[in-house]
Amino acid sequence: xxxxxxxxxxIDLENEECRVSEGLEPPPLIRSLRELxxxxxxxxxERGGRLTIxxxxxxxxxxxxxxxxxxxxxxxxxxxxxxLHPLEFALRDNLATRRxxxxxxxxxxxxxxxxxxxxxxxxxxxxxxxxxxxxxxxLQSQLLIDRAxxxxxxxxxxxVLAQQSVEALAKRTPPLQERFSLLVExxxxxxxxxxxxxxxxxxxxxxxGAPWGAPLDGKEVAAVLEDPxxxxxxxxxxxxxxxxxxxxxxxxxxxxRFRRRERALGLPGSIRLAPHPYFETADIRVEFSAPDAARFxxxxxxxERAARSPxxxxxxxxxxxxx
Amino acid sequence: MMEYRPGEVIVEAGSWGDSxxxxxxxxxxxxxRRTVEDAGGVSxxxxxxxxxxHRGKFLKQCQGSGAEMCCNYFIASYAWNCHFGCTYxxxxxxxxxxxxxxxxxxxxxxxxxxxxxxxxPDRTFRIGTGELADSLALDPITGYSRRxxxxxxxxxxxxxxxxxxxxxxxxxxxxxxxxRTVVSWSMNSRRICRSEExxxxxxxxxxxxxxxxxxxxxxxxxxxxxxxxxxxxxEEYREVVRMIxxxxxxxxxxxxxxxxxxxxxxxxxxxxxxxxxxxLPWGEFVPGHHGKLRYFRPVRExxxxxxxxxxxxxxxxxxxxxxxxxxxxxxRSLGCGVRDARHLxxxxxxxPLCRFxx
Numbered sequence: 001x002x003x004x005x006x007x008x009x010x011i012d013l014e015n016e017e018c019r020v021s022e023g024l025e026p027p028p029l030i031r032s033l034r035e036l037x038x039x040x041x042x043x044x045x046e047r048g049g050r051l052t053i054x055x056x057x058x059x060x061x062x063x064x065x066x067x068x069x070x071x072x073x074x075x076x077x078x079x080x081x082x083x084l085h086p087l088e089f090a091l092r093d094n095l096a097t098r099r100x101x102x103x104x105x106x107x108x109x110x111x112x113x114x115x116x117x118x119x120x121x122x123x124x125x126x127x128x129x130x131x132x133x134x135x136x137x138x139l140q141s142q143l144l145i146d147r148a149x150x151x152x153x154x155x156x157x158x159x160v161l162a163q164q165s166v167e168a169l170a171k172r173t174p175p176l177q178e179r180f181s182l183l184v185e186x187x188x189x190x191x192x193x194x195x196x197x198x199x200x201x202x203x204x205x206x207x208x209g210a211p212w213g214a215p216l217d218g219k220e221v222a223a224v225l226e227d228p229x230x231x232x233x234x235x236x237x238x239x240x241x242x243x244x245x246x247x248x249x250x251x252x253x254x255x256x257r258f259r260r261r262e263r264a265l266g267l268p269g270s271i272r273l274a275p276h277p278y279f280e281t282a283d284i285r286v287e288f289s290a291p292d293a294a295r296f297x298x299x300x301x302x303x304e305r306a307a308r309s310p311x312x313x314x315x316x317x318x319x320x321x322x323x
Numbered sequence: 324m325m326e327y328r329p330g331e332v333i334v335e336a337g338s339w340g341d342s343x344x345x346x347x348x349x350x351x352x353x354x355x356r357r358t359v360e361d362a363g364g365v366s367x368x369x370x371x372x373x374x375x376x377h378r379g380k381f382l383k384q385c386q387g388s389g390a391e392m393c394c395n396y397f398i399a400s401y402a403w404n405c406h407f408g409c410t411y412x413x414x415x416x417x418x419x420x421x422x423x424x425x426x427x428x429x430x431x432x433x434x435x436x437x438x439x440x441x442x443x444p445d446r447t448f449r450i451g452t453g454e455l456a457d458s459l460a461l462d463p464i465t466g467y468s469r470r471x472x473x474x475x476x477x478x479x480x481x482x483x484x485x486x487x488x489x490x491x492x493x494x495x496x497x498x499x500x501x502x503r504t505v506v507s508w509s510m511n512s513r514r515i516c517r518s519e520e521x522x523x524x525x526x527x528x529x530x531x532x533x534x535x536x537x538x539x540x541x542x543x544x545x546x547x548x549x550x551x552x553x554x555x556x557x558e559e560y561r562e563v564v565r566m567i568x569x570x571x572x573x574x575x576x577x578x579x580x581x582x583x584x585x586x587x588x589x590x591x592x593x594x595x596x597x598x599x600x601x602x603l604p605w606g607e608f609v610p611g612h613h614g615k616l617r618y619f620r621p622v623r624e625x626x627x628x629x630x631x632x633x634x635x636x637x638x639x640x641x642x643x644x645x646x647x648x649x650x651x652x653x654x655r656s657l658g659c660g661v662r663d664a665r666h667l668x669x670x671x672x673x674x675p676l677c678r679f680x681x
Contacts, residue, residue, distance in 0.1 A: 207605035250619050278609035318621050
């Protein structure tokens with residue numbers, strides 16, 4: 001085995017053909033190198049008189065950061081990797097010791113495609129290795145993620161956006177991707193809300209024949225974003241609500257009107273009136289709970305009073321919602 | 324309309340013994356054909372006509388049965404799938420990839436219906452053949468109407484509805500129908516016909532065909548289904564109502580049904596994927612009966628109320644009914660003309676046999 005102390009200046013750090021790792025200078029690694037030194041040699045490929053990195057991108061970048069001039073390296077020729085491509089070697093080396101982050105996984109697959117490896121082989125051999133189903137669509141999703149703009153990549157790495165959302169957003173133009181990544185840095189959306197918000201933006205664009213994301217410029221969304229009283233999570237919920245209103249204007253107006261009429265009845269908060277979620281029937285469910293007979297009588301009295309109110313009939317109407 | 328001319332005919336081995344097979348193939352000279360042992364596993368586009376024997380029951384209750392206001396309709400199928408490919412059609416998700424299938428044991432079809440009706444002589448059966456295929460689009464090839472219409476004329480408790488978007492009615496001329504066949508057209512606004520039903524007959528062609536059937540003594544039905552809610556829908560649908568009654572006398576009309584656009588979420592996805600230019604998926608839909616997406620109730624009520632009033636402006640006595648709607652929607656949009664599901668069924672059973680005064 002050929003392990004040599006190799007000058008860092010002799011290594012082409014710009015060649016990232018075999019790079020799998022996402023963050024190149026993680027602080028724990030720098031700390032470890034500073035305190036313990038480099039325990040394992042990096043693997044370099046010697047090709048045409050040049051040395052490129054196969055395994056050890058992070059160690060090499062951290063070494064450079066520490067100002068060290070040489071690293072222990074195992075230097076191999078192309079024949080030494082055969083029949084694998086050096087990238088496959090690097091990938092398998094990484095997988096032997098750790099689970100790849102989503103962006104690393106996407107990067108590895110994209111680079112495997114770039115090596116010219118048959119797609120069927122990538123799908124069959126590498127997707128299962130990366131905990132992905134061996135299907136072409138899964139590969140396509142990963143390639144999309146790899147093309148995501150820096151903002152989206154940041155959001156995925158930071159857990160702000162789900163992988164599925166990044167995949168959906170990566171189909172949009174880079175400015176739209178950046179815009180959405182800036183938005184989700186201000187509002188917090190659960191994975192489920194992300195899916196719903198993206199779905200609504202797609203539906204609104206198709207319905208209105210407008211550019212995707214146009215409602216984000218609207219006053220409804222601006223009002224949510226600029227409201228200082230709302231937490232990021234509340235802003236996320238309100239953002240979804242604002243978009244839902246735009247997509248379902250009649251239904252949301254009917255719901256608003258129902259709540260207004262319910263309030264006008266003056267019932268105590270412990271009595272809840274629930275219409276059919278889509279007003280498909282006129283039925284209203286009445287709910288209350290009482291800990292004892294006295295409270296029961298009290299609430300029943302409130303209902304009796306509401307039953308005499310002239311506003312009760314209006315509660316059963318969904319009229320006036322047609323243009 | 325686009326004439327159906329298959330690129331290939333697949334004949335199930337057992338079908339060669341049916342006289343219908345020879346009749347159909349005679350109408351398709353020059354079309355390549357091959358035989359398969361069992362057509363059940365055939366995977367083909369609509370360009371392929373599959374001739375096969377149907378082994379199960381032919382007569383089934385409509386899926387609306389059990390709904391609050393169900394019209395108690397029966398479906399009888401001797402063909403499956405349709406070459407018109409209307410964008411919203413449920414057959415796209417239901418029968419995709421099976422080719423267009425025509426059953427060749429038409430005698431069994433008639434036998435099944437005859438037996439079922441004979442078992443319940445006190446009950447009237449309204450039976451349509453247009454649920455899983457267009458009733459007449461393939462008739463120039465199959466000629467089945469010439470067998471089915473006279474058969475129903477002899478049934479004391481059966482009413483046949485041939486439901487179509489085609490104008491292929493030539494075979495109906497001169498048949499002894501005994502007033503027991505209603506020929507119905509699915510109607511839509513001109514805009515929707517052009518954009519979503521592009522391969523079907525035009526409005527004018529459908530109405531010209533209806534006029535011919537009327538002259539041959541058939542009662543006529545119209546189904547405004549699916550009605551699409553879009554900006555300007557009122558004027559365009561009203562125009563179609565006027566067109567109908569400029570051609571057809573109200574007394575010739577057995578019934579008119581109304582149904583607003585609805586689809587399963589899966590069909591909606593298919594529509595978006597296959598017809599990206601279609602405006603249909605972008606209405607304000609809410610989940611409804613059986614998980615189908617449909618317009619918000621007040622929108623549907625407005626559609627039905629207006630359509631009903633326009634129809635009755637032209638034809639006050641014509642029976643208008645709704646497909647798979649709740650009693651609430653019936654009452655709020657059509658008033659209380661029909662008391663309940665039983666009454667609705669009775670009205671529709673009687674409609675073909677009595678003539679409304681215009």
